[in-house]
Amino acid sequence: MEQQSSYTETELIDGLKSHSNEAYRYLYMNYRCSLYNNILQVIPDTETANDVLQEVFITIWQNIDKYDATKGRLFTWMLKLTRNAAINKTRSKVYKSQQKNDDISNYVSVIEHNRNEQPAINQIGLRTQVHRLREDYKNVLELSYFEGFTQEEISKALNVPLGTVKTRLRNAIIELRKQFV
Amino acid sequence: MDINSYISSGIIELYVMGMCSPEEEKELELLRRQHPALHDAVLQYETELEANMQKNSTLPPADVDNRILQSLDALQTPVIDINKNKKNRQWLRPVAAASILLLAVSAFYNYTFLKKIKNQELALKSSPGTAATLPAADYIILNKPTITPVAMYGVGTHAICRCTMFWDKSTGKMYIIIHHLPKSSAAKDYQLWAEVDGKPVNVGIIKDEIRGRFIEMPNVPAGSIAFTVTLENAGGTTRPTVEETYLSGKI
Numbered sequence: 001m002e003q004q005s006s007y008t009e010t011e012l013i014d015g016l017k018s019h020s021n022e023a024y025r026y027l028y029m030n031y032r033c034s035l036y037n038n039i040l041q042v043i044p045d046t047e048t049a050n051d052v053l054q055e056v057f058i059t060i061w062q063n064i065d066k067y068d069a070t071k072g073r074l075f076t077w078m079l080k081l082t083r084n085a086a087i088n089k090t091r092s093k094v095y096k097s098q099q100k101n102d103d104i105s106n107y108v109s110v111i112e113h114n115r116n117e118q119p120a121i122n123q124i125g126l127r128t129q130v131h132r133l134r135e136d137y138k139n140v141l142e143l144s145y146f147e148g149f150t151q152e153e154i155s156k157a158l159n160v161p162l163g164t165v166k167t168r169l170r171n172a173i174i175e176l177r178k179q180f181v
Numbered sequence: 182m183d184i185n186s187y188i189s190s191g192i193i194e195l196y197v198m199g200m201c202s203p204e205e206e207k208e209l210e211l212l213r214r215q216h217p218a219l220h221d222a223v224l225q226y227e228t229e230l231e232a233n234m235q236k237n238s239t240l241p242p243a244d245v246d247n248r249i250l251q252s253l254d255a256l257q258t259p260v261i262d263i264n265k266n267k268k269n270r271q272w273l274r275p276v277a278a279a280s281i282l283l284l285a286v287s288a289f290y291n292y293t294f295l296k297k298i299k300n301q302e303l304a305l306k307s308s309p310g311t312a313a314t315l316p317a318a319d320y321i322i323l324n325k326p327t328i329t330p331v332a333m334y335g336v337g338t339h340a341i342c343r344c345t346m347f348w349d350k351s352t353g354k355m356y357i358i359i360h361h362l363p364k365s366s367a368a369k370d371y372q373l374w375a376e377v378d379g380k381p382v383n384v385g386i387i388k389d390e391i392r393g394r395f396i397e398m399p400n401v402p403a404g405s406i407a408f409t410v411t412l413e414n415a416g417g418t419t420r421p422t423v424e425e426t427y428l429s430g431k432i
Contacts, residue, residue, distance in 0.1 A: 075230075
């Protein structure tokens with residue numbers, strides 16, 4: 001790859017919003033590894049993960065006008081797009097039939113699955129950090145962050161009050177922050 | 182509200198990572214405008230999260246890099262909407278005529294000088310049908326001087342799709358490599374059409390298993406000037422469904 005010039009975050013955002021070819025190449029070269037790692041945390045199958053990575057960058061290109069810098073950093077926005085794309089992929093019929101997953105609405109099986117099988121990830125990443133937490137924290141973060149369930153859905157799945165789910169999620173994510181490198 | 186206990190409650194972390202309820206999100210967005218300390222704490226967490234994620238990274242395969250960079254480049258191609266601005270602007274006509282002339286000249290130069298280079302690049306670098314992975318016999322045909330590559334680009338929402346056709350002037354044979362085309366469902370098939378005398382002529386079904394391979398297409402009619410790929414009901418059809426055009430390219 002050719003040497004890329006350096007951008008400040010504001011310059012990069014301007015370049016992206018004006019759909020500059022160079023800005024997108026820079027964005028891709030700088031963020032592909034961390035976003036790819038994030039996809040692999042949800043989708044261990046590299047072929048599918050490769051497709052999701054492509055989808056993510058095309059979605060960024062197509063939706064850059066919707067990015068509002070006053071609401072957060074560019075990376076946070078891209079991370080949310082990436083997480084949504086990966087979760088949507090795991091919920092798609094094609095992916096489910098490939099993985100022979102249980103019905104995703106069967107929450108208990110999801111939890112059992114997570115308890116019995118470590119996700120097949122070779123990469124160190126957020127999921128590894130989540131798995132270092134105590135069991136009840138790990139479970140709520142798994143369901144919330146990696147499976148994309150709402151707090152209400154988790155409350156039903158775990159058969160615990162919504163208030164407990166909220167408290168547990170907040171405590172879990174504070175603990176997770178301590179794992180950051 | 183005690184803003185400090187709000188800040189340390191874990192809500193910021195959930196908000197940044199997209200795990201809040203819509204009500205919690207709204208509340209935080211309102212509060213951050215009133216409390217600079219909250220705003221700063223959000224930015225602080227975002228920065229920490231980004232640093233953490235950038236350290237946990239995995240390099241995608243090089244062919245994936247090429248594929249994605251190419252699809253991003255392809256999105257740059259401007260779309261000219263001829264129906265826009267059709268209002269009464271007579272004075273613009275000479276300007277428009279001059280622009281069209283310039284565009285035509287530029288297009289001609291692009292066509293002559295860039296097409297061959299670009300097409301070759303596309304054919305050689307794209308994955309999975311990269312030249313490096315092709316059997317030697319295919320590679321020999323691909324590199325014949327009489328081969329003219331015809332790049333086929335994704336249409337509309339299918340911008341990421343790519344394939345290249347190769348026309349061998351010396352033998353009249355036509356070949357195809359599918360670089361990227363989503364798998365069709367069991368009820369659907371991709372169908373290749375050639376344009377002859379302004380009319381579409383069926384060339385045949387593109388089977389899923391030919392992806393990434395260098396395949397001869399035997400039924401390409403003489404006098405073809407352009408090609409399209411449409412998604413049709415399984416088994417194909419006699420007329421292309423224009424709305425379902427995935428790829429198109431001109432010789």
